[in-house]
Amino acid sequence: MSNSHEQSFWSKYIFSLDHKVIGKQFLWLGIFFLLFGGFQAMLIRWSLSNNMEPLPWWLLGDFLYQSSPVGAGIIGPDAYNQLFTMHGTIMIFWAITPILIGAFGNFCIPLQIGAPDMVFPKLNMISFWTMFLASVVLLFSYLLPEGTAAGGWTSYPPLSTPVGGIPGQGQTMWTLALTLAGTSTLMGAINYITTIVRLRAPGMDYFKMPLTTWGLFLTSILNALFVPIIAAGLIILLLDNIAGTQFLVAGSKATIPGGDPLLYQHVFWIFGHPEVYILILPAWGIVSDLLSVFARKPAFGYKVTAICMCTITALSGVVWGHHMYTTGMSPLLGKTFMFLTLLISIPSSIFFLNWLGTLWKGALKFDVPMLFAMSVMWVFGLGGLTGLYNATITSDIYLHDTYFVVGHFHYTMAASVLFGGFAAIYFWFPKMFGRDLDPTMGKIHFWGSFIPLNLVFFNMMVMGYAGHHRRIFDPSEFEFLKPVLGLNDFMTTSAFILGAVQVLFAFNFVWSLVKGKLAEKNPWGAATLEWTVDHPIPHGNFSATPQVVNGPHEYSHPSLKDKDWLAQSEPLPS
Amino acid sequence: MSSGTLVKKTAQLPEDNFTSYLGMIIGVGSFAMLFIALFASYGVLRIRAGVWMGYTIGTLPLILLWVNTVIICSSSYILFKSGKSIKAGNLNTARKYVFATLCFGAGFLLMQIILWNTLIAEGFIISAHQAGSVFYMLSGLHGLHVLGGLAALMWLLLKLTQNKFKEKHGVMVGMFWHFLTVVWIAFFILVVIV
Numbered sequence: 227m228s229n230s231h232e233q234s235f236w237s238k239y240i241f242s243l244d245h246k247v248i249g250k251q252f253l254w255l256g257i258f259f260l261l262f263g264g265f266q267a268m269l270i271r272w273s274l275s276n277n278m279e280p281l282p283w284w285l286l287g288d289f290l291y292q293s294s295p296v297g298a299g300i301i302g303p304d305a306y307n308q309l310f311t312m313h314g315t316i317m318i319f320w321a322i323t324p325i326l327i328g329a330f331g332n333f334c335i336p337l338q339i340g341a342p343d344m345v346f347p348k349l350n351m352i353s354f355w356t357m358f359l360a361s362v363v364l365l366f367s368y369l370l371p372e373g374t375a376a377g378g379w380t381s382y383p384p385l386s387t388p389v390g391g392i393p394g395q396g397q398t399m400w401t402l403a404l405t406l407a408g409t410s411t412l413m414g415a416i417n418y419i420t421t422i423v424r425l426r427a428p429g430m431d432y433f434k435m436p437l438t439t440w441g442l443f444l445t446s447i448l449n450a451l452f453v454p455i456i457a458a459g460l461i462i463l464l465l466d467n468i469a470g471t472q473f474l475v476a477g478s479k480a481t482i483p484g485g486d487p488l489l490y491q492h493v494f495w496i497f498g499h500p501e502v503y504i505l506i507l508p509a510w511g512i513v514s515d516l517l518s519v520f521a522r523k524p525a526f527g528y529k530v531t532a533i534c535m536c537t538i539t540a541l542s543g544v545v546w547g548h549h550m551y552t553t554g555m556s557p558l559l560g561k562t563f564m565f566l567t568l569l570i571s572i573p574s575s576i577f578f579l580n581w582l583g584t585l586w587k588g589a590l591k592f593d594v595p596m597l598f599a600m601s602v603m604w605v606f607g608l609g610g611l612t613g614l615y616n617a618t619i620t621s622d623i624y625l626h627d628t629y630f631v632v633g634h635f636h637y638t639m640a641a642s643v644l645f646g647g648f649a650a651i652y653f654w655f656p657k658m659f660g661r662d663l664d665p666t667m668g669k670i671h672f673w674g675s676f677i678p679l680n681l682v683f684f685n686m687m688v689m690g691y692a693g694h695h696r697r698i699f700d701p702s703e704f705e706f707l708k709p710v711l712g713l714n715d716f717m718t719t720s721a722f723i724l725g726a727v728q729v730l731f732a733f734n735f736v737w738s739l740v741k742g743k744l745a746e747k748n749p750w751g752a753a754t755l756e757w758t759v760d761h762p763i764p765h766g767n768f769s770a771t772p773q774v775v776n777g778p779h780e781y782s783h784p785s786l787k788d789k790d791w792l793a794q795s796e797p798l799p800s
Numbered sequence: 801m802s803s804g805t806l807v808k809k810t811a812q813l814p815e816d817n818f819t820s821y822l823g824m825i826i827g828v829g830s831f832a833m834l835f836i837a838l839f840a841s842y843g844v845l846r847i848r849a850g851v852w853m854g855y856t857i858g859t860l861p862l863i864l865l866w867v868n869t870v871i872i873c874s875s876s877y878i879l880f881k882s883g884k885s886i887k888a889g890n891l892n893t894a895r896k897y898v899f900a901t902l903c904f905g906a907g908f909l910l911m912q913i914i915l916w917n918t919l920i921a922e923g924f925i926i927s928a929h930q931a932g933s934v935f936y937m938l939s940g941l942h943g944l945h946v947l948g949g950l951a952a953l954m955w956l957l958l959k960l961t962q963n964k965f966k967e968k969h970g971v972m973v974g975m976f977w978h979f980l981t982v983v984w985i986a987f988f989i990l991v992v993i994v
Contacts, residue, residue, distance in 0.1 A: 345819055416826045424819040454830045458837035465937055470927030473845065473937075485930070489844055493837060 243347035244765055245332045248354050252328030256321050261732060263316035268725045270309050273301045275718035277700040303699045307376035314379025319407050325647045326508045331418055331442045337756035338439045340427025340772040344417045353413035360406035367399035375400035380494060383474035383487040387466045401464045408453045415449035418442060429774035433529055436754045436778040440532050441511020444539040445504050452500040459493035488553055495546035502639055503542040509646025513599045516649055517581055519752045520596035521588025522790055524779040527580040534573035541570050551619050552626045560619050567617040574610055594668035598649035601676050602642050609637030630690025636683045656745030660761045667734040674727030681720035685713050751791045753780045758793050817968040824972045828979050835983050839990060842934045852931055860922060864915040868908055869988050875904035876981040879974055886970050895960045902953045905946060912943050938987050949977050
């Protein structure tokens with residue numbers, strides 16, 4: 227574009243105010259941490275199957291844990307605690323959040339609603355650099371003498387407090403990093419909500435917005451409401467760690483009476499339960515849109531899907547107690563939380579049926595984004611159904627803190643959100659970078675992810691049902707786990723295949739960026755507004771403000787002759 | 801855009817007041833959620849604790865807390881007056897009012913520091929008991945936000961001096977500053993008086 231060469235490298239790529247560049251920055255950050263957190267998952271699996279054995283060369287055994295107290299290259303119990311803590315933290319807050327919300331929120335929202343940019347571009351830039359700072363703080367915590375945080379991704383006290391907890395400064399750094407990441411998310415949320423409310427193009431009613439934007443909109447509302455709650459929890463946790471306050475330390479460990487570790491659990495889950503919807507709502511939106519694009523027909527029950535997502539958003543704020551059934555809460559309260567939680571299955575089932583309705587009698591095209599979008603239906607279906615067992619008090623009391631829970635949240639949070647994110651990356655890559663991701667490598671990536679992923683996560687639930695506690699260091703120590711140890715090794719092998727295939731994805735991403743086929747303007751024949759702009763998308767996006775006349779999914783309209791889609795700003799031919 | 805003209809840093813965005821207010825309302829709402837969560841946590845601890853203050857409250861110099869309440873309420877009132885002057889088009893008076901608010905705000909923080917020092921000298925420290933933990937946590941966090949509020953007031957004063965002032969600037973800083981007063985009053989009632 228004519229104005230692009232006047233911006234210096236710094237203002238164009240580093241401290242950019244352009245939502246598309248900021249979106250790409252978030253994408254790079256997210257993919258880096260995705261690989262980083264994924265590698266930690268590999269180390270966890272190695273430790274679970276080959277306990278106290280030195281890491282092989284392909285897990286960087288010659289470099290990692292050289293000064294481990296249990297022997298060079300061996301993951302000891304302390305290191306194992308740090309691994310699963312940081313795997314969870316990084317995957318949730320540094321991989322999924324930047325990719326789904328940071329990258330695609332930034333990239334898609336203004337383009338899909340016909341806006342020139344985010345409404346507060348400077349805030350947007352500060353949001354990314356706050357996230358970057360958070361990442362630096364988080365990575366720095368690995369260099370501390372006693373290592374990084376090790377209290378689990380939930381950081382329940384007393385594990386996370388110095389009194390009776392795990393020693394070292396790692397927890398403090400974790401708390402600081404998470405506070406910074408939350409601040410970044412909050413700034414994003416302010417931007418997203420205001421942009422959607424104020425900058426929709428003429429004619430773009432709320433019920434003409436693509437479902438991706440709907441999902442991101444609802445996510446941002448939840449972020450604005452509930453991220454401050456976790457900030458409150460982090461502040462008291464931080465003060466307990468550094469200032470000697472005793473908000474959360476109780477019992478004989480406390481020097482003064484009155485601290486309450488359960489307080490943290492409440493505060494954490496008042497945020498934490500909405501957080502799982504914060505992560506999944508954009509994925510639901512993306513999948514709803516993509517199924518429509520690749521079935522070449524309008525999304526079935528578009529309005530109902532949007533309303534269902536709103537209902538779930540509202541319900542998500544009042545169900546946090548279902549994480550705490552075993553904390554001795556009153557049975558009446560427990561049953562209330564159980565009832566409210568099970569209510570969520572109604573709107574979830576409705577929009578799931580809408581997805582099936584979209585596919586029904588569609589002209590399905592199995593491009594890579596579609597494969598990932600359809601796989602979300604499978605993994606989310608399984609994750610959602612197993613959620614019922616966790617939501618029901620009677621079964622949860624047995625299943626609580628076992629690998630059944632781990633399998634459940636990996637299906638919902640990891641598999642669904644990540645596959646939603648992959649679908650989004652394969653779908654929008656041509657618009658973001660002007661080149662196509664290689665579809666052959668994409669298909670290998672898909673099947674190489676989908677099959678091993680199910681083998682790992684489904685068997686996690688089997689192991690959990692057999693009684694495998696989620697934070698056991700060495701499963702071979704326990705008599706009752708002996709019958710399922712073979713499954714344990716099988717999961718590890720599957721996980722390594724899953725991990726190796728992600729390297730192929732990273733390679734494809736970088737390779738296609740340089741050598742990929744030049745993309746067409748609208749390779750998928752999609753109707754939403756982002757596909758009406760040129761490559762490379764100019765600063766300011768649209769040459770003229772689009773006038774929106776159609777809904778987001780005008781496919782296969784009977785009066786169309788030479789193509790089967792109608793852009794949202796394109797009137798029907800008479 | 802021809803290559804000779806200055807590059808616009810941002811694309812053309814509407815600069816209407818409501819857009820800015822909406823962003824500010826969401827932001828202040830988030831801060832409110834933060835303080836609500838902390839006050840609620842305090843409530844839980846307080847209800848469970850039974851005996852709350854393990855010391856004689858009469859020995860503490862709590863008079864400074866009353867003085868501070870008056871100071872911050874006055875600062876809010878003065879800022880409100882400056883808003884009136886802005887509406888009347890009298891920017892010079894408004895500038896004086898904003899400056900006065902800034903002074904009152906700085907005075908508030910100064911008094912807070914004196915108060916903390918006195919209390920610490922009395923042995924009322926953050927790690928002594930939960931009353932101390934809650935007191936310093938909430939007043940400290942509020943103080944940090946006041947520091948941010950002072951920066952916002954300086955920015956407003958700068959805008960007024962450079963004649964780059966727009967009405968929305970005043971309203972937005974006002975929202976944040978009045979919010980801080982409300983938080984302080986909630987703190988004063990819930991933590992100090994109750």
